[in-house]
Amino acid sequence: MKTATSNRVLALALAAGLGLSVTAQAAEQGDAKEGDFLRGAKAWADNCTRCHNVRDPKELRDDQWKTTVFHMRVRGGLTGQQTRDIIKFLQESN
Amino acid sequence: MKFRRSLLAGAIGLAVLAPASAETELDKLKAEVEALKKEVASAAEWKTPRTLVHMAGYADIGFTDTESEPGTFKMGRFSPIFHYQIDELVMLEAEMEFSVNELGETEAALEYLTIDWFMNDHAALIAGKFLSPLGQFRQNMHPSWINKMASAPVGFGHDQAAPNAEVGLQIRGGFGLGGISANYAVFMGNGPTAEGDAGEFEMIESPGLNGNGDGTYVGGGRLGLLFPDQKLEIGFSAATGDIDIRTNTDPLTYEGAKRDYSVLGADLAWRPGNFDVRAEYIQQSIGEQAASAVPDKADWTAWYGQVAYRFLPSKWEVVARYSNYDTPGEEGDRVQIAGGVNYVFESNFVAKLDYESNDNPNDGFDADNRVLAQLAYGF
Numbered sequence: 001m002k003t004a005t006s007n008r009v010l011a012l013a014l015a016a017g018l019g020l021s022v023t024a025q026a027a028e029q030g031d032a033k034e035g036d037f038l039r040g041a042k043a044w045a046d047n048c049t050r051c052h053n054v055r056d057p058k059e060l061r062d063d064q065w066k067t068t069v070f071h072m073r074v075r076g077g078l079t080g081q082q083t084r085d086i087i088k089f090l091q092e093s094n
Numbered sequence: 095m096k097f098r099r100s101l102l103a104g105a106i107g108l109a110v111l112a113p114a115s116a117e118t119e120l121d122k123l124k125a126e127v128e129a130l131k132k133e134v135a136s137a138a139e140w141k142t143p144r145t146l147v148h149m150a151g152y153a154d155i156g157f158t159d160t161e162s163e164p165g166t167f168k169m170g171r172f173s174p175i176f177h178y179q180i181d182e183l184v185m186l187e188a189e190m191e192f193s194v195n196e197l198g199e200t201e202a203a204l205e206y207l208t209i210d211w212f213m214n215d216h217a218a219l220i221a222g223k224f225l226s227p228l229g230q231f232r233q234n235m236h237p238s239w240i241n242k243m244a245s246a247p248v249g250f251g252h253d254q255a256a257p258n259a260e261v262g263l264q265i266r267g268g269f270g271l272g273g274i275s276a277n278y279a280v281f282m283g284n285g286p287t288a289e290g291d292a293g294e295f296e297m298i299e300s301p302g303l304n305g306n307g308d309g310t311y312v313g314g315g316r317l318g319l320l321f322p323d324q325k326l327e328i329g330f331s332a333a334t335g336d337i338d339i340r341t342n343t344d345p346l347t348y349e350g351a352k353r354d355y356s357v358l359g360a361d362l363a364w365r366p367g368n369f370d371v372r373a374e375y376i377q378q379s380i381g382e383q384a385a386s387a388v389p390d391k392a393d394w395t396a397w398y399g400q401v402a403y404r405f406l407p408s409k410w411e412v413v414a415r416y417s418n419y420d421t422p423g424e425e426g427d428r429v430q431i432a433g434g435v436n437y438v439f440e441s442n443f444v445a446k447l448d449y450e451s452n453d454n455p456n457d458g459f460d461a462d463n464r465v466l467a468q469l470a471y472g473f
Binding site: 042046055071078081082 | 143146147148150175177179182185187210212214215216218220230233234235239240266267268269270275276277278279318320322327363365438440441442444472
């Protein structure tokens with residue numbers, strides 16, 4: 001019985017996450033913007049040092065920054081817009 | 095007369111050949127320009143493919159001098175991370191971990207392997223084996239080039255209080271909340287396993303079980319709130335589910351007596367000026383089960399607080415950390431006070447020298463103090 005209850009709680013938690021995602025998707029339809037250098041500089045300063053020393057934009061090429069920042073999108077819980085902004089900033093600063 | 099005739103013939107010949115020669119030179123130049131154009135286009139190809147491939151990761155080596163043992167050089171870990179990405183739709187991420195044991199044998203492990211589907215700007219579906227999103231140290235702070243000390247805080251190592259990994263599904267992302275931003279992760283996975291003997295738990299393991307022999311699941315998540323103006327992030331983690339005690343590994347057998355399992359955690363990161371302040375609390379709990387060989391409930395609790403200060407613009411940094419680990423038994427309990435000096439050659443290449451004072455607070459047990467030196471490189 002307890003197992004069934006726990007599994008229901010888990011299913012609810014996952015459903016809540018999915019619901020949040022779908023809601024967010026609905027809210028952002030047509031709202032996605034191109035990356036912006038200035039917003040990217042701020043998002044880079046606000047987020048990248050949350051865990052590690054700040055990395056020099058010149059360390060990587062454009063394509064390497066793209067995969068690196070998408071990796072950090074997952075690790076740091078960045079939004080898609082923050083990701084595009086940070087990529088723009090790094091690609092124009094390297 | 096003969097000479098004049100020859101001169102005239104030469105002049106006529108030159109006059110006839112000159113336009114043809116100019117034409118040849120022009121064709122040659124055109125061919126060279128075309129070849130150069132192709133070369134430039136080829137050199138720029140890496141900027142535009144739909145599939146990107148990238149390798150990141152980290153490695154460390156060091157020296158450890160433990161109170162009751164001779165000092166020893168240590169090859170830590172080599173942990174390459176592979177990224178394969180198609181457009182902005184999907185990314186495959188895999189981290190290997192290679193290490194060498196005391197016999198010199200190389201050991202390999204798959205730390206995580208996930209396919210990340212970027213569903214929209216606020217959510218990514220992560221499927222596979224992933225680092226536990228509960229807390230911060232295990233999922234984000236443990237790589238040696240990021241961790242400001244050469245060791246993990248007590249209780250935050252493998253198979254201790256902080257869950258390590260899960261095999262299952264996870265949704266994570268971020269969203270704005272007025273002047274602050276939030277990041278979240280919710281997951282459902284196979285959960286951890288535990289072993290017990292003579293009425294006591296020996297360990298709890300969360301390596302990311304690639305099977306669900308006990309038929310139980312665990313789910314939960316973390317919510318992080320980031321206050322960018324204050325350089326402050328606070329996070330809350332929780333998970334719940336069931337667990338069954340493992341009685342044998344070969345063949346894999348379980349008691350068949352399920353019981354409650356839960357995790358609670360909170361974490362903080364604050365970066366005022368040149369300071370870097372971190373703290374985290376995490377607890378895994380197993381409920382009681384009368385039908386079990388280990389009937390009592392059990393908690394694994396750990397917390398740490400760490401302060402680092404960087405003497406900018408120099409490359410020197412000092413760090414101090416207090417950590418505490420409480421287990422169901424007495425032997426594994428630890429209280430640790432540690433301090434260290436770092437030299438940050440580059441943001442991703444750091445030399446560390448630490449001293450750890452380790453203590454078991456229970457009577458009749460002891461723990462060794464240690465000096466650790468480490469070179470860590472993130473790439």
